[in-house]
Amino acid sequence: MNTEIKIGVVRFPGSNCDLDTVYVLRDVLGVSADLVWHKDKLEGFGGIVLPGGFAYGDALRAGIIAAYSPVIQEVKTLAREGVPVAGICNGFQVLIEAGLLPGALLPNDGLKFICKWVNLRVEHSDTAFTNVEKKGGLWKLPIAHGEGRYFADKTILKELHENNQIVFLYVNDEGEPTEDANPNGSLESIAGICNLERNVLGLMPHPERGSEKTLSPYRTDHGKRFFQSMIEYIRKGVA
Amino acid sequence: MRDKLPQKYTVEIIIENKPAARDPEGETVMRDLVHKSGYTNIKSVRTGKILRLNLEASSEAEAKDTVIRMVNELRIYNPVAHIYRVEIKDKRGES
Helix, strand or coil: CEEEEEEEEEECCCECCHHHHHHHHHHHCCEEEEEEECCCCCCCCCEEEECCECHHHHCCCCCCCHHHCHHHHHHHHHHHCCCCEEEECHHHHHHHHCCCCCCEEECCCCCCCEEEEEEEEECCCCCCCCCCCCCCCEEEEEEEECCCEEECCHHHHHHHHHCCCEEEEEECCCCCCCCCCCCCCCHHHEEEEECCCCCEEEECCCHHHCCCHHHCCCCCCCHHHHHHHHHHHHHHHHC | CCCCCCEEEEEEEEEEECCCCCCHHHHHHHHHHHCCCCCCCCCCCCCEEEEEEEEEECCHHHHHHHHHHHHHHCCCCCCCCEEEEEEEECCCCCC
């Protein structure tokens, strides 16, 4: 085990992908990873993951109550210091509501909770979570959410484009972001975005559920690249 | 001068999507319930969320100010996607 790298996985009341994320980091990627209760201190971590789930039962709207957890102030400080911070699914909703990423995640277009495998296109390889992938790389990962329709006003959308912050798009098998390939009605098929400094990233799909070939109907393990990128980013920071 | 005794107020916060953010629930209600039932003169349906609060304040203005401050401070709505309004109800919770 590579003990030099330690990643914190935050657990809110209602998180349910926390243990999967810890498992993938420890057993698939071989780095050290610990669960951190949202009221506890974040100490000694080179990277942070806010996992999927239903923090506070999605009351009011997904992510908003967790955004006021004590741990979020620390996440904000670490993010400013350049520590990589990933928000997966509910974690993405928390990052948005905490103001660490711009926009909104609204109820899916079809109003249904959607649980299926999707194709993603990696739009930029210069982020803390895509640096081992090439631009245009196609990933298969599962989604599982009810509130994943990305929305932003024109000003934010323009900034996202200008600053290359749109990192993942929902695409079809040919790699094109068509309407049919957009599962939830997200604006411009946006599945994941990053901050200006490229160390904070949120996405609706679940890389931790797609990191082992045995778990994928396509025998893919693209989710591994997400975490490998994170580890690579931390390693470079350490060196 | 004596301070005014606090009064009880009921205040509602109504949150809905901005016009630019689609409301698929409202669209479904209009298309598959309202229009199919013959109410074709209804031209749009928007759904939203109501938070009804009971609070104490020295005046109606103070009650409203408190709620508006809270809505913005705690991001009760997401300013990117939602609009909100605050309505004062009387003591029985009616307009």
